[in-house]
Amino acid sequence: MINTMNDPKKNPVDANPTGSVPKVVVSRLSLYLRELQHLVRDGHETTNSKHLGQLLGVTAAQVRKDLAYFGQFGYPGIGYRCQELIVEFKRILGTSEPWGVALLGMGNLGRALLRYRGFASQGFRISAAFDVDEQLIGQTVEGIKVHSMAALPIKVPQLQIKLAMIAVPAVAAQEVADQAVESGIKGLLNFAPMTITLPDHVQSVGIDLAIELEQLSFAVVTHGRKT
Amino acid sequence: MINTMNDPKKNPVDANPTGSVPKVVVSRLSLYLRELQHLVRDGHETTNSKHLGQLLGVTAAQVRKDLAYFGQFGYPGIGYRCQELIVEFKRILGTSEPWGVALLGMGNLGRALLRYRGFASQGFRISAAFDVDEQLIGQTVEGIKVHSMAALPIKVPQLQIKLAMIAVPAVAAQEVADQAVESGIKGLLNFAPMTITLPDHVQSVGIDLAIELEQLSFAVVTHGRKT
Numbered sequence: 439m440i441n442t443m444n445d446p447k448k449n450p451v452d453a454n455p456t457g458s459v460p461k462v463v464v465s466r467l468s469l470y471l472r473e474l475q476h477l478v479r480d481g482h483e484t485t486n487s488k489h490l491g492q493l494l495g496v497t498a499a500q501v502r503k504d505l506a507y508f509g510q511f512g513y514p515g516i517g518y519r520c521q522e523l524i525v526e527f528k529r530i531l532g533t534s535e536p537w538g539v540a541l542l543g544m545g546n547l548g549r550a551l552l553r554y555r556g557f558a559s560q561g562f563r564i565s566a567a568f569d570v571d572e573q574l575i576g577q578t579v580e581g582i583k584v585h586s587m588a589a590l591p592i593k594v595p596q597l598q599i600k601l602a603m604i605a606v607p608a609v610a611a612q613e614v615a616d617q618a619v620e621s622g623i624k625g626l627l628n629f630a631p632m633t634i635t636l637p638d639h640v641q642s643v644g645i646d647l648a649i650e651l652e653q654l655s656f657a658v659v660t661h662g663r664k665t
Numbered sequence: 666m667i668n669t670m671n672d673p674k675k676n677p678v679d680a681n682p683t684g685s686v687p688k689v690v691v692s693r694l695s696l697y698l699r700e701l702q703h704l705v706r707d708g709h710e711t712t713n714s715k716h717l718g719q720l721l722g723v724t725a726a727q728v729r730k731d732l733a734y735f736g737q738f739g740y741p742g743i744g745y746r747c748q749e750l751i752v753e754f755k756r757i758l759g760t761s762e763p764w765g766v767a768l769l770g771m772g773n774l775g776r777a778l779l780r781y782r783g784f785a786s787q788g789f790r791i792s793a794a795f796d797v798d799e800q801l802i803g804q805t806v807e808g809i810k811v812h813s814m815a816a817l818p819i820k821v822p823q824l825q826i827k828l829a830m831i832a833v834p835a836v837a838a839q840e841v842a843d844q845a846v847e848s849g850i851k852g853l854l855n856f857a858p859m860t861i862t863l864p865d866h867v868q869s870v871g872i873d874l875a876i877e878l879e880q881l882s883f884a885v886v887t888h889g890r891k892t
Contacts, residue, residue, distance in 0.1 A: 459722075459887070460721070460722020460723075461722060461880070462696070462721045462722035462723060463722045464880055464883050464884075465876070465880055467883070468876045468879045468880065469689070469876070471879075472873070472876070494687070494689045495686075495687020495688060495689035495690045496687075496689060496727065497727070497730070500723065500724070500727055503724070530883070531879045531882055531883045531886075532882040532883055532885065532886030532887075533879055533882050537878075537882060539878070545773075545777070546772075546773040546774070546775075546776040546777040546780070547773070547774075547777035548773075549773040550772070550773040550774035550777055550832075551874075553773070553834075554874060555835065555857075556873060556874055556875050557874065557875050557878065559875070560875035560878070560879060561882075562875060562878045600885060601878070601881060601882070601885065605777075607780075608782065624885045624888070624889070625881040625882070625884060625885040626881070627877055627878060627881050630782075639888065641881060641884035641885050641888055642881070642884075643877050643878075643880045643881045643884070645874075645877055646699070646783060647778075647781060647783055647784065647872075648783050648784050648786070648787035648789060649692070649695045649696070649699075650854055650870050650872055651764075651766070651784065651787070651789045651828070651854060651870075652695045652698075652758045652760055652787060653688070653691055653692055653695065653870045654828060654852040654853070654854050654868060654869070654870045655758055655759040655760050655764060655788075655789075655828070655852070656691050656694070656757070656758045656759055657691075657852060657868035657869075657870065658759065658827060658828065658851045658852040658868050659758075659759030660686075660759075661851070661866065661868055662851070
């Protein structure tokens, strides 16, 4: 799953020896990647830091500073080659190869995530689902087999799964996270608006849906102020 | 719902006459707000552009540039007063007063959103739910009454709802969006990984869950490269 990197120039750890890329810079890397994918779709072969910056609402200097965390990109007089940056950014983000993802919890959120169509195109595939409900265990939902949560320690290594999405009720989130970690999961996506305590070697990302509503609120009131 | 702004210095439209604040700047405003809320919770009374920038992984200059879109903040020799910025940012984002939100679709995603605990603390309350399923209509789920989708044109003005979350299957999303717009909804949060066509006076925000998985992927591979 993890790319072997033979070229030390391109190794993000070498480009940034402290290893501490700010989270917001990494999140902009995803946004740059989406814009580059759109540019390629629209027939563009090259772009530059000014244009990329405009698409994201940051300065050209910020784009160059962001990219400098990860290595040297771009060509004098040409700028960036879109397709090349896409390949590089996917390599940096770790999505050059598809990831199998475990879905923990087959309640309403779990079933909604199973039906979500936006994962596959970016290199993520839910490869197994887990629940504690005896009625669900053994069933196949949306083509995915539901296993017992007790089977995590067997299935996670067997299917070489490294990432999991926690879609259980908040009260059960910490216990399920602990089980996932013990089974070998290295990264957890947490939808519960609460903090989960994890050992240092396990990474997590929490989702704050209220931020999206704030963005919508701003758009609506700003439009209201203008008209 | 929309604040009356008597102080022209603080009016975002005046601060930025074109009205075109880049979306990414607005999204950073939400992130600044979260960090300020954490700072206040941790007992901090003031902060500055360098510190706020560090928390978000942007330069102090970028923080000042971002804030300049919305007005003049801060005091010489003091920096920013956290509580004051929180009040200002909420006013700018339009969340000083709570919003009622319509939930369109009571399937798995809709029910998961109804149980989501992260909205209320930021000023959003699901005030009515709608579905086409006759079995659901009239029921009360998580304390929220489920109305017929056909009742949108009556309930939306009656309850003075301006925002809606679309949680219907992708094939029905455009039709439901059209009904919401006709009923007077001004802003739509769209969870389907597809574009909805809307008239100019209606705002929308789409959610890309794959970006969150990319961030997790990066954290996991980066940790793997370091150890």
